[in-house]
Amino acid sequence: MQEIGTVPLCGKAEATQAVEAAFEAFKSWKKTTGKERAKILRKAFDLITQNQEKLARIMVMEQGKSILEARKEIEYSGAFLEWFAEEAKRIYGDIVPSIKTGQRLFTLKQPVGVVAAITPWNFPLAMIVRKVAPALAAGCTVVIKPSEETPYSALEFVKILEEAGLPKGVVNLVVGDAPAIGEVLTTHPDVAKFTFTGSTKIGKMLYGKCADTVKKVTLELGGNAPFIVYEDADLEKAVAGLTASKLRNGGQSCICANRVYVHEKIVDVFVSKLKTAFAQIKIGDGLNEQNDLGPMINKMAVTKINGLLDDAKQKGSEVLYTADISKLGNGCFVSPTIIINKAQDTQLEQDEIFGPIASIYTFKNDEEVMKRANGTRYGLASYFYTTSQSRIWEVAEELEYGLVGANDVTLSSEVASFGGIKESGIGREGGKNGIDEFLEDKFLGIDSK
Ligand code: ADP
Numbered sequence: 400m401q402e403i404g405t406v407p408l409c410g411k412a413e414a415t416q417a418v419e420a421a422f423e424a425f426k427s428w429k430k431t432t433g434k435e436r437a438k439i440l441r442k443a444f445d446l447i448t449q450n451q452e453k454l455a456r457i458m459v460m461e462q463g464k465s466i467l468e469a470r471k472e473i474e475y476s477g478a479f480l481e482w483f484a485e486e487a488k489r490i491y492g493d494i495v496p497s498i499k500t501g502q503r504l505f506t507l508k509q510p511v512g513v514v515a516a517i518t519p520w521n522f523p524l525a526m527i528v529r530k531v532a533p534a535l536a537a538g539c540t541v542v543i544k545p546s547e548e549t550p551y552s553a554l555e556f557v558k559i560l561e562e563a564g565l566p567k568g569v570v571n572l573v574v575g576d577a578p579a580i581g582e583v584l585t586t587h588p589d590v591a592k593f594t595f596t597g598s599t600k601i602g603k604m605l606y607g608k609c610a611d612t613v614k615k616v617t618l619e620l621g622g623n624a625p626f627i628v629y630e631d632a633d634l635e636k637a638v639a640g641l642t643a644s645k646l647r648n649g650g651q652s653c654i655c656a657n658r659v660y661v662h663e664k665i666v667d668v669f670v671s672k673l674k675t676a677f678a679q680i681k682i683g684d685g686l687n688e689q690n691d692l693g694p695m696i697n698k699m700a701v702t703k704i705n706g707l708l709d710d711a712k713q714k715g716s717e718v719l720y721t722a723d724i725s726k727l728g729n730g731c732f733v734s735p736t737i738i739i740n741k742a743q744d745t746q747l748e749q750d751e752i753f754g755p756i757a758s759i760y761t762f763k764n765d766e767e768v769m770k771r772a773n774g775t776r777y778g779l780a781s782y783f784y785t786t787s788q789s790r791i792w793e794v795a796e797e798l799e800y801g802l803v804g805a806n807d808v809t810l811s812s813e814v815a816s817f818g819g820i821k822e823s824g825i826g827r828e829g830g831k832n833g834i835d836e837f838l839e840d841k842f843l844g845i846d847s848k
Pocket of ligand 1 (some may be wrong): 489519520544577578579580596599601605806
């Protein structure tokens with residue numbers, strides 16, 4: 400590992416200063432027109448697009464993903480700026496027919512106020528843009544706290560917003576002591592909305608802290624996505640889908656397949672095809688154009704993944720595929736791995752793996768697999784493969800998840816309504832309702848008699 404720079408260690412004082420700056424800036428930003436805000440967001444989209452290569456390289460250096468994936472993340476992030484630039488101009492209220500003669504009724508849509516955002520390291524730019532773009536489009540001002548693992552993508556983004564013409568104080572960034580900054584962002588009375596992406600454990604704790612000042616809250620928390628392969632599935636398609644979902648960002652994504660349920664009649668063929676697909680994956684330095692998979696975020700992540708694998712092996716699980724990574728010497732690499740489980744009480748099935756491990760279970764019938772798929776407190780993403788049209792509808796309706804992919808693993812984009820149910824979160828990001836998370840309804844009655 401190599402030092403790439405240093406950043407300030409901010410704490411309570413700087414976080415408070417940032418909230419005050421955002422509160423002050425809100426007074427004029429909320430009065431701008433949608434068209435004015437759209438112009439700045441559109442300019443930011445152009446700048447992100449023009450700087451794609453520079454931003455991608457920074458991302459690889461701080462986060463480790465492959466340059467191919469980093470470029471895609473920049474594009475994905477830009478798409479949210481473009482989308483919400485368009486949405487900024489279309490914040491409509493309602494005219495409501497009254498029940499009293501002479502009375503006129505309206506619903507006005509107004510920005511909530513100062514938004515505080517805490518984001519994780521796995522998608523260091525996208526997770527920020529997904530929150531900041533709709534907040535700005537709605538007329539809110541923002542304080543961002545990125546992950547301490549990946550502050551540089553966040554810093555570059557703020558510079559781009561400044562260059563795009565965003566007035567001072569509208570977006571503020573605080574890097575440093577997470578608990579100290581988090582305390583301010585969740586308890587300061589001038590923060591109207593708190594939006595968080597990260598682990599379920601930290602998200603729940605911060606949600607509790609928001610109660611005292613009754614903040615509007617959006618939470619994008621952990622997942623434990625089932626990936627079901629029915630006996631009538633197109634296996635080529637299912638293998639390609641699993642490989643893409645499982646290995647994207649080295650499996651460090653809250654929507655990646657975590658539990659793979661394969662019908663017992665087809666499991667041998669499926670595993671054989673999956674081995675072939677995994678064997679094509681090139682692992683190494685993310686900056687090398689040839690590599691598909693970079694290192695994990697840090698050594699702690701590797702230790703956690705190895706612990707889950709050890710637990711499964713002790714309970715009788717069998718490793719069917721792993722690559723030789725002995726020459727990749729910094730201790731942060733994990734090989735793409737295929738493991739088949741016999742026991743149902745493995746930690747691999749219950750926890751978010753956050754690594755490139757395809758953890759397979761077999762099943763005998765639809766009822767059994769649905770029970771296992773839904774048998775978790777998580778409810779973010781789910782996937783299944785079948786060629787039966789009737790099963791597509793039945794299974795899609797039965798799965799208790801915010802996102803369902805039927806023969807499809809590409810669910811996340813600016814047009815999607817992204818978010819979880821159960822303990823995976825509250826609220827949605829993106830899509831046609833994404834901007835509503837940053838708006839309040841104000842009901843206006845006028846007696847004109
Ligand atoms: P991950 O496992 O993805 O790192 P975390 O929930 O630990 O998930 O981190 C997500 C974000 O939450 C990061 O920005 C991190 O700094 C922040 N965070 C972690 N602990 C706290 C805390 N006690 N208070 C406020 N923010 C926190």
